[in-house]
Amino acid sequence: KAGVTQTPRYLIKTRGQQVTLSCSPISGHRSVSWYQQTPGQGLQFLFEYFSETQRNKGNFPGRFSGRQFSNSRSEMNVSTLELGDSALYLCASSLGAGGPGQFFGPGTRLTVL
Amino acid sequence: AQSVTQLDSHVSVSEGTPVLLRCNYSSSYSPSLFWYVQHPNKGLQLLLKYTSAATLVKGINGFEAEFKKSETSFHLTKPSAHMSDAAEYFCVVLSGGFKTIFGAGTRLFVKA
Numbered sequence: 001k002a003g004v005t006q007t008p009r010y011l012i013k014t015r016g017q018q019v020t021l022s023c024s025p026i027s028g029h030r031s032v033s034w035y036q037q038t039p040g041q042g043l044q045f046l047f048e049y050f051s052e053t054q055r056n057k058g059n060f061p062g063r064f065s066g067r068q069f070s071n072s073r074s075e076m077n078v079s080t081l082e083l084g085d086s087a088l089y090l091c092a093s094s095l096g097a098g099g100p101g102q103f104f105g106p107g108t109r110l111t112v113l
Numbered sequence: 114a115q116s117v118t119q120l121d122s123h124v125s126v127s128e129g130t131p132v133l134l135r136c137n138y139s140s141s142y143s144p145s146l147f148w149y150v151q152h153p154n155k156g157l158q159l160l161l162k163y164t165s166a167a168t169l170v171k172g173i174n175g176f177e178a179e180f181k182k183s184e185t186s187f188h189l190t191k192p193s194a195h196m197s198d199a200a201e202y203f204c205v206v207l208s209g210g211f212k213t214i215f216g217a218g219t220r221l222f223v224k225a
Contacts, residue, residue: 099213104149
C-alpha cells in the first residue's frame with residue numbers, strides 16, 4: 001500500500017508570491033490534516049479535512065487555506081508569502097476524522113526568499 | 114485551555130539502558146494523547162495513542178506509555194534503548210474541539 005505522498009518535496013518562492021502544496025493520502029483514508037513545522041514554533045496544526053469538508057482550523061491567518069477533493073487528495077495554498085512562512089509542511093492521513101493523523105508524509109520544504 | 118509540556122528538550126542514554134521521555138498535559142476535557150517519533154529528514158510516525166481505554170498503552174518498537182490522570186502525565190518509556198531509537202519524539206494532546214497540540218519535542222541521543 002502506497003504511503004502518504006506530498007508534492008513537491010522542495011519549493012523556493014519569493015515574498016509576495018503564492019504557493020500550492022499537494023497531499024495524496026493513503027488509499028481509503030478520508031481525513032487529511034496539515035501541519036507547519038519550524039525550528040522556532042515547532043509543529044503547529046493548520047487544518048483538517050474530512051470528506052471534502054474542513055473540520056477544524058488552527059490559529060493561522062487567512063492567507064493559509066486548503067481544500068479536499070472527492071478522491072481525498074488535499075491541497076493547501078498560501079498567498080502573499082512572507083519570510084516567516086519558510087517551513088516544512090507536513091500532511092497526515094487517517095481513516096476517520098478528529099485526530100492528529102495516523103500516517104504522515106515526508107513533507108514539503110518551502111523556502112521563501 | 115489545552116497545552117502539552119515535554120519536560121526535557123534533550124535526553125541522552127546509553128544503548129541497552131532504559132528510556133524515559135516525560136510529557137505533562139493540561140486539558141479541560143478528557144484528552145486523547147499520542148506519541149510520535151521523527152527521524153532525521155523523515156515524516157512523523159505514530160508510536161502509540163491513549164483514548165480512555167487502558168491507562169498503560171503499548172506501542173511499536175517496544176515503547177509504552179502510562180496515562181496518569183492524577184499527575185496529568187503521559188510519559189514514554191522503553192526498557193532498553195537501541196541506536197535506531199535516536200530521533201525526536203513528540204507528545205501530542207487532542208482535546209475538546211479536536212484541537213491538536215504538539216509538544217516542543219524531545220531529542221533522544223543513544224550512545225554506543
